[in-house]
Amino acid sequence: MMVAAIRVLAMRSDWSELRRGALMMLPLWPGVTAFGIAFAVLARTTGFSVLETQALSMLLFAGSAQLAIVTLAGGGAGTAAVLLTVLLLNLRHVLYGLSLNARLQPEDGTRRPLLAFFMTDESYGVTMRELLAGRGSGSMLLGAGLSLYACLSVTTLAGILFGALLPNPERIGLNFIFPLMFLSLLVPLLRSWQALVVTACSGGSILALREVANPGVAFLCAVLLAVVVGMLLDTRGPRGADA
Amino acid sequence: MTSWLWLIVAAALITFATRLAGFQLGEQRLHPRLRRALDYIPVAAFAALAIPDVASGAGAFPARVLGALVASLIILRFGVLWGGLAAGMSAFWIIGSLW
Numbered sequence: 001m002m003v004a005a006i007r008v009l010a011m012r013s014d015w016s017e018l019r020r021g022a023l024m025m026l027p028l029w030p031g032v033t034a035f036g037i038a039f040a041v042l043a044r045t046t047g048f049s050v051l052e053t054q055a056l057s058m059l060l061f062a063g064s065a066q067l068a069i070v071t072l073a074g075g076g077a078g079t080a081a082v083l084l085t086v087l088l089l090n091l092r093h094v095l096y097g098l099s100l101n102a103r104l105q106p107e108d109g110t111r112r113p114l115l116a117f118f119m120t121d122e123s124y125g126v127t128m129r130e131l132l133a134g135r136g137s138g139s140m141l142l143g144a145g146l147s148l149y150a151c152l153s154v155t156t157l158a159g160i161l162f163g164a165l166l167p168n169p170e171r172i173g174l175n176f177i178f179p180l181m182f183l184s185l186l187v188p189l190l191r192s193w194q195a196l197v198v199t200a201c202s203g204g205s206i207l208a209l210r211e212v213a214n215p216g217v218a219f220l221c222a223v224l225l226a227v228v229v230g231m232l233l234d235t236r237g238p239r240g241a242d243a
Numbered sequence: 244m245t246s247w248l249w250l251i252v253a254a255a256l257i258t259f260a261t262r263l264a265g266f267q268l269g270e271q272r273l274h275p276r277l278r279r280a281l282d283y284i285p286v287a288a289f290a291a292l293a294i295p296d297v298a299s300g301a302g303a304f305p306a307r308v309l310g311a312l313v314a315s316l317i318i319l320r321f322g323v324l325w326g327g328l329a330a331g332m333s334a335f336w337i338i339g340s341l342w
Contacts, residue, residue: 034325052247059255064285068292069254079250086254089288090261097265116262173301173335176310180331182293183311184318189286202287203294210295223287230283231276 014139021143024126025151032151033158035063038177040159042067046074050160057156061120061149064185065089067178068219077215084220096124100141103131108138118145194233202226302335303342310335 036057043053048070056066065086072082096119108115115138123144130136190196202222209218297311314331318324 031324034328038328048247052251055248055251055255059251060258062258064288064292065254065258068288069251071292071296073247073250079253082250083253083257085288087257087261088284090258091284092282093258093261094265094268097262098268099265101266101268112266113263116266117259119262173339176296176301176307176335177328177332179293179296179300179307180311180314180328180335181324182289183297183315183331184324184327186286186289186293187315187318188322189289195283195286198283198286199290202290206291206295207298219288219291222291223284226287226290227280227283230287231280234276234279234283 017137017139018143018146021123021127021140021145022147024140025122025144025147028122028148029151032148033155035181036152036155037159037162038181039063039066039070040156041163042178043070044160044163046070048074053160054153054156057152058149060086061118061152062090063152064182067181071178072215072219075215077217077219081214081217081220088220088223092121093119096121096128099128100124100131103128103136104138104141111138115141115145118142118149120145120148122148194230197233198226198230201229302339306335306339306342309338 039057040053043056043066044050048056056069060066060069068085068089069082072085077085097116100115100119104115119141123141126144127136127141130140186199190199202225205225206218206222209221212218213221293311297307300307310331313334314327317330318327321327
């Protein structure tokens with residue numbers, strides 16, 4: 001009886017935390033909608049099937065990695081180069097998990113795989129802010145992630161349907177929304193001179209390297225070179241670039 | 244075409260592994276220098292993904308550069324992703340049609 005009552009209370013608080021997390025992501029829905037539609041149109045334009053496009057959003061659920069796969073695989077890069085790029089793009093998640101793990105409740109330990117699958121930059125950001133203020137929970141992280149997941153899944157499907165109605169997406173230059181998307185992710189991160197140097201290094205090297213190497217290898221070399229340069233420049237301060 | 248589905252499944256497993264790894268590693272501390280190096284990965288990766296397609300790609304070069312500039316300014320000023328994308332694409336289309 002007692003156990004049952006506690007279980008009901010736990011479920012109730014779980015539900016309210018889930019809901020809080022989901023609602024905290026609402027302001028991001030327009031951005032996710034723009035991304036989902038643009039991503040689906042780009043993937044279809046590049047030659048990815050309906051199933052593959054939807055699978056990218058629902059299995060990966062990682063915007064920058066999804067775009068990288070479409071660009072690199074669509075541009076003829078090899079499997080190893082694409083997968084290494086995905087790994088490189090997603091390594092930051094390891095840090096999110098490390099910092100969350102120290103602050104979540106022990107009972108969240110058993111559902112780590114569930115929390116991990118739905119964790120994004122955004123859901124990590126809002127949940128960590130709450131956890132640092134003595135609130136927040138694993139359920140909030142999950143709610144925030146599920147909210148973004150639902151939005152991205154539906155808008156990817158909308159983009160697939162909407163894209164089919166367009167007469168010729170390539171002719172009107174819809175592909176250009178792709179570099180614009182990455183610029184929009186990049187520009188807010190340029191808050192230090194080191195970050196600017198890293199950007200120049202990465203951009204300069206990929207322009208040179210893609211003349212002599214395949215897109216995936218050029219990308220990996222450019223990024224690794226730029227990260228090493230950034231690490232060498234970064235001699236002081238707790239943080240060089242906010243990411 | 245079908246080979247991409249397996250690539251996507253493999254990429255999904257890698258993505259999931261990176262998300263889970265931090266949780267499973269517990270409270271081990273990373274060297275601060277390594278932590279800061281990881282902070283540069285998104286910057287370097289986004290630059291390497293954006294810059295080649297602005298340098299050469301769909302449409303006229305001036306339209307791409309001005310579209311990129313407009314999108315950057317809007318995202319800096321307002322911090323809204325769709326605002327930057329809409330303004331950048333508009334600039335790209337308008338200048339491209341004039342070119």
